[in-house]
């Protein structure tokens with residue numbers, strides 16, 4: 575029913591499979607293998623720093639054993655070790671406030687709806703806040719999701735202060751005794767400081783009403799943008815106390831290797847992966863599953 579990482583990575587795996595088979599072809603020398611792997615990792619958008627880190631480690635570790643099988647095993651270990659382990663999100667304490675942030679069109683509203691539905695399906699009571707008061711029709715988009723998924727939505731008027739919508743949503747969460755609040759926010763560019771500060775204000779309002787809130791702030795990144803989203807991600811990290819990444823639209827790209835650069839260079843765990851446009855197209859990210867899906 576729920577999407578899975580393996581299926582979402584099919585385009586990436588397709589792009590890697592022949593190259594990996596070629597790299598590890600019997601009879602190749604260690605240097606030939608390493609050179610082919612380096613090209614493959616760069617092609618998969620892992621980025622120069624992560625790629626040279628992996629290759630250096632493989633070179634060092636393969637002094638004694640350099641069979642293709644041994645190198646393939648080491649590659650798997652190196653990739654796995656780069657991915658920060660995500661905290662277990664199966665039994666979140668209540669009340670729990672989760673916020674999604676990111677650039678325009680990255681997939682925030684869809685991902686917020688998927689998250690709300692994900693928790694609801696696990697028996698939690700959920701509320702959605704449509705705190706994107708900037709883009710016309712944004713609150714309606716969240717309301718549509720709410721109606722479809724049977725999840726209540728708190729919204730504001732177009733142009734209202736998003737922090738006031740969050741204030742209302744937190745009050746409603748408490749008054750109704752609901753467990754999890756998922757806040758959708760407007761798309762913004764990392765270069766726009768006013769909008770970045772608005773995120774800080776939303777956070778402060780939430781924290782005043784529920785200590786520790788927002789407990790989770792996920793940066794929604796479009797997987798197809800790959801490494802080009804890194805500069806943007808760094809600014810969000812600075813302003814909004816990110817706790818993880820929601821990598822949306824993984825199903826539409828062969829650049830799945832960008833996960834490695836994003837996770838390692840930001841030192842942020844990937845929490846979830848978007849695997850399609852529907853409410854069930856969400857996968858919890860696990861470094862093991864990702865590595866297996868990528869390499870086999």
Ligand SMILES: Nc1nc2c(ncn2[C@@H]2O[C@H](COP(=O)(O)OP(=O)(O)OP(=O)(O)O)[C@@H](O)[C@H]2O)c(=O)[nH]1
Pocket residue numbers: 677678679680681682683684685706709712759760761762822823824825826847848849850851855
């Ligand atoms: N294939 C696929 N499409 C997705 C996924 N997540 C979102 N989308 C699509 O991406 C488009 C933009 O999604 P939104 O959720 O509206 O993005 P947003 O970040 O809220 O956009 P703004 O509010 O305008 O900044 C929509 O057509 C979604 O259906 C995903 O995981 N896979």
Ligand SMILES: [Mg+2]
Pocket residue numbers: 682683684706712758759760761
């Ligand atoms: Mg949106």
